[in-house]
Amino acid sequence: MIKSVKPLLPILYSFRRCPYAMRARLAIFKSGIEVELREITLKNKPPEMLELSAKGTVPVLQLTDGKVIDESLMIMEWTAEQRPDCDELKNASNCEVRALIKINDFEFKKNLDNYKYSVRFPEKSMQEYRQDGEIFLQRLEDKLVNDYLFGETMSFADLAIFPFVRQFAFVDKAWFDSAPYSRLKAWLARCLASQEFQSIMEKYPEWVVDRNQRITFGGDFK
DSSP: OOOOOOOSSOEEEEOTTOHHHHHHHHHHHHHTOOEEEEEOOTTSOOHHHHHHOTTOOSOEEEOTTSOEEOOHHHHHHHHHHHOTTOGGGTTTTOHHHHHHHHHIIIIIHHHHHHHHTGGGOTTSOHHHHHHHHHHHHHHHHHHOSSSBTTBSSOOHHHHHHHHHHHHHHHHTHHHHHHSSOHHHHHHHHHHHHSHHHHHHTOOOOOOOGGGTOOEEEOOOOO
């Protein structure tokens, strides 16, 4: 057993392309909380992470008091609690926000996986799985009367949802570019071009314990 030591900074285990890890990094970036970032590969999960969370999924956040948070939405909620004056995180407990995120996490994510990995699920065609996912795309299209889901600025809901829409869009980018969701496509483009997304998608080397490497992330709260 690996002896767990309380860290000087919160430690975030992350995988760059995972949408759950993306939204945790986005919330941390917006909050300005400084963490130690440990970029992993899913084929080589470090035992230090597995000791903290046997699920073996990212993100995993170890706080300085030793507490472990291993659900992305809970990490986002934690950042909102630490920075209640951060505008982009203020509507975290809004009932409509939570309802939309719930649909994303439990309905759309399933449709996304079926669409992306349709060869594993021969019960339907790839196109049929895409149509299932389009129900949520249309919901977002109808919701986007402003630049973002809940107004003119990025909010908790945008941070939580757009990494999954990004993944859906890139399954067949040519189809998505021609799809009749003009407001959704503009919203996604804004999110992808944002400073938040550009910053959290910087590439880092894989964390390996005996290299004694320490990469910090965030910490720009004003």
